[in-house]
Each structure stands twice: as structure tokens, then as C-alpha cells.
Amino acid sequence: MLPIRGDSCRPSWWATAARRSWLLLLALGLTAGCASSLNPSFLTSLGISPINSLSAQPGSIVLVLINRTAFLAEMRVRLFEEEGYQSVSRLTAGANEFFATAHDCEISQMTIEGVAVWVTTDAGGTQEEAVVGFTAALTSGLNYTCGRVIVGTVSGTAQNFEFDLRVE
Amino acid sequence: MVMSLSRATRGVSLAAGLVMLAVVSGCGTGLFGSAVPAAPGDTPFVMIKVINQSSSFAVDFIIQTETTTASGTTVGGGTLRNVRSYGGDASLIVPCPVDRIGLGNLNDPNSTGYRVGVPGEADKVDVAWGQAPLVAGFSYNCGDTVLFMVVDSQTESGGVLVTTGLIGGATEVGPFSGPDTFEILEDLLRAEGLLD
Numbered sequence: 598m599l600p601i602r603g604d605s606c607r608p609s610w611w612a613t614a615a616r617r618s619w620l621l622l623l624a625l626g627l628t629a630g631c632a633s634s635l636n637p638s639f640l641t642s643l644g645i646s647p648i649n650s651l652s653a654q655p656g657s658i659v660l661v662l663i664n665r666t667a668f669l670a671e672m673r674v675r676l677f678e679e680e681g682y683q684s685v686s687r688l689t690a691g692a693n694e695f696f697a698t699a700h701d702c703e704i705s706q707m708t709i710e711g712v713a714v715w716v717t718t719d720a721g722g723t724q725e726e727a728v729v730g731f732t733a734a735l736t737s738g739l740n741y742t743c744g745r746v747i748v749g750t751v752s753g754t755a756q757n758f759e760f761d762l763r764v765e
Numbered sequence: 766m767v768m769s770l771s772r773a774t775r776g777v778s779l780a781a782g783l784v785m786l787a788v789v790s791g792c793g794t795g796l797f798g799s800a801v802p803a804a805p806g807d808t809p810f811v812m813i814k815v816i817n818q819s820s821s822f823a824v825d826f827i828i829q830t831e832t833t834t835a836s837g838t839t840v841g842g843g844t845l846r847n848v849r850s851y852g853g854d855a856s857l858i859v860p861c862p863v864d865r866i867g868l869g870n871l872n873d874p875n876s877t878g879y880r881v882g883v884p885g886e887a888d889k890v891d892v893a894w895g896q897a898p899l900v901a902g903f904s905y906n907c908g909d910t911v912l913f914m915v916v917d918s919q920t921e922s923g924g925v926l927v928t929t930g931l932i933g934g935a936t937e938v939g940p941f942s943g944p945d946t947f948e949i950l951e952d953l954l955r956a957e958g959l960l961d
């Protein structure tokens with residue numbers, strides 16, 4: 598029998614609903630799955646919690662300053678992100694302590710722009726005692742890769758300290 | 766009916782194909798496991814992550830931590846400067862235990878917790894966080910990532926609103942297909958004698 602209008606050639610209402618449900622599920626699945634690799638601001642516009650986006654970030658680069666002096670120490674780092682925007686981080690650690698920060702793997706380059714050791718003044722505050730104003734440029738893919746730890750170690754005295762930089 | 770089933774089958778095949786494509790392209794990591802940890806998990810750290818989702822401001826975050834032991838109270842933390850808009854992020858990793866975490870002086874809610882400014886310009890507006898500190902065992906636990914997120918706001922001081930969030934460490938214990946940065950950090954610090 599030839600099908601007539603409204604008969605079996607035309608998808609029934611449940612078949613249409615099922616197809617739409619599949620599309621809805623697909624959209625939801627892709628949104629949830631892909632959300633993990635999308636820009637958080639885009640996620641916010643979709644009303645999705647940006648927390649979900651963090652699980653699939655490509656990882657972090659960790660910067661650690663280890664202070665082996667008896668004073669406060671500081672490592673001055675400038676980070677070059679995507680789009681050329683610069684982010685500056687100052688790291689300070691107390692005596693025989695460490696200070697660690699993590700940055701996303703989109704950082705293409707970083708420069709250690711100097712290291713300083715601080716001493717306590719007679720007035721009870723702190724002042725810069727000695728600064729090494731060198732520049733060490735580190736480039737992603739050449740000097741470090743995503744997931745690695747960049748370690749700066751300050752040792753010696755406040756007036757005559759040494760600085761060692763390595764990637765673990 | 767035959768045609769309906771055929772179309773439904775094609776729809777399912779298409780859906781499966783697209784899902785596979787999404788997985789292969791890396792979109793599925795949120796559903797099928799992470800490549801890298803988003804929180805310290807079973808390593809002895811708390812990560813304090815700041816995310817700037819504002820549309821036009823650069824933000825300095827003044828993070829303070831506090832740990833009380835038998836020998837006294839230690840105040841730590843640091844400033845994460847010039848975190849860019851549209852999803853820029855940076856983190857502080859602190860060893861456990863850490864009792865309280867907040868922005869600005871933990872004992873003074875009116876102290877400057879963050880600074881908001883135009884990218885590329887040095888001057889920024891000081892803004893108080895105005896919230897009670899986050900407390901260990903209540904707001905977060907060792908191994909977690911604590912989040913401070915900035916979004917645009919027409920009504921808040923400085924034009925941005927800071928909200929907090931958490932990534933539980935229990936969900937981030939691996940194994941991971943990518944490098945476990947926290948484990949590398951733990952091994953390094955233990956070798957240096959800087960972790961108990």
C-alpha cells in the first residue's frame with residue numbers, strides 16, 4: 598500500500614521527539630565536554646560554572662623561590678602571556694622557606710629580572726640590601742615545558758649572595 | 766516506520782561520530798578524566814588560584830594566609846600582579862597546614878584585598894574584599910584548590926565582583942596522562958628538606 602499523507606513515510610511524533618532529544622543530548626554533551634577547554638568568559642555567557650573548565654586546562658608551570666639566606670629574598674619575574682600582555686610577579690620568601698606560584702601554560706616566555714635580598718632595619722621595617730639586576734630569559738619549549746617546575750635558589754649572605762636557576 | 770528508524774539510526778550515528786570527534790579533539794577530558802591535576806589532590810598543598818574574567822581590567826590580588834602552630838602564628842601569602850582580563854589566571858601554592866585564606870589583611874576586612882586598573886597603566890584602585898577569611902576544614906581542605914574569581918559588576922567597588930569557588934582535591938588524585946606538577950613540586954621540596 599502506498600503511503601498516504603500523514604502515514605508511515607512521515608516520521609511519527611515520537612520519532613521527531615526522539616531525534617530532537619538526541620540533538621538536545623548531543624548539544625548538552627558537547628557543551629559539557631567542550632566546556633572544559635573553552636574560555637571561561639564564554640562559559641559564563643552560557644551560564645556554565647567556570648570551575649568545570651579547570652579540569653582540562655593544559656597544566657601549569659610552577660615557579661619556586663627557595664631561600665637559603667637568613668633574610669627575606671625576592672625574585673622578580675615578568676611573564677609574557679598570549680596577546681602580548683605582560684603580567685608581573687614578585688616572589689618573596691622568608692629565611693629557609695620557599696614560595697611557589699603556578700601559571701598557565703600559555704605563558705610563552707618569562708624573564709627573571711633580578712633577585713633581591715632584604716634585611717630588617719633598625720626601625721623594624723625592611724629594606725633592600727642587595728639586588729642583582731640581571732635578566733634571564735626563559736622561552737617555552739626551549740627552556741621549559743608545560744608541567745615543569747622552575748626553581749630559583751638564593752643562598753649566601755645578604756651582601757654577597759648567589760642565585761641558582763634550574764628547571765625540574 | 767522503516768524510514769523513521771533509518772533516520773533515527775543516522776541521527777544516532779551522527780551523534781556518536783560527533784561525540785567521538787569531540788573526545789579525540791580533547792573536548793571530552795571533562796567527562797572522561799583529566800590530563801593534568803587541577804588541584805594538589807594527595808600532595809600536601811593548597812593551591813590558591815585567581816581568575817580574572819572581567820572584560821577590561823587588570824587585577825592585582827593580595828593573598829594572605831595564616832597558620833597557627835604550637836610555636837605561634839605565621840602569616841604568609843603574596844601578591845599576584847596584573848592578572849589579565851578574559852580569563853587570565855595565576856596561583857599561589859602553599860604547604861599544608863594553612864588555617865585561613867583571604868584577600869588582604871585577614872583580621873581587617875576593610876584592608877585592600879585587590880587592586881583594579883586599566884591594563885598597561887600602573888595606577889590601580891584599591892578595593893577591600895570585605896569578606897570573612899576562608900577557614901580550613903570548613904571552606905576547604907588540604908589538597909583543594911581555592912578559587913577567587915573576578916567578574917564585571919556595575920554595582921561593586923572597582924567595577925568588579927570577587928566570588929569564591931573550590932576544586933576538591935579528592936577528585937584530582939590521578940593517574941594523569943600529563944605531568945603531575947604537584948608531585949614534581951613535592952618531590953623537589955622534599956629533596957630540599959623544605960617539607961615535613
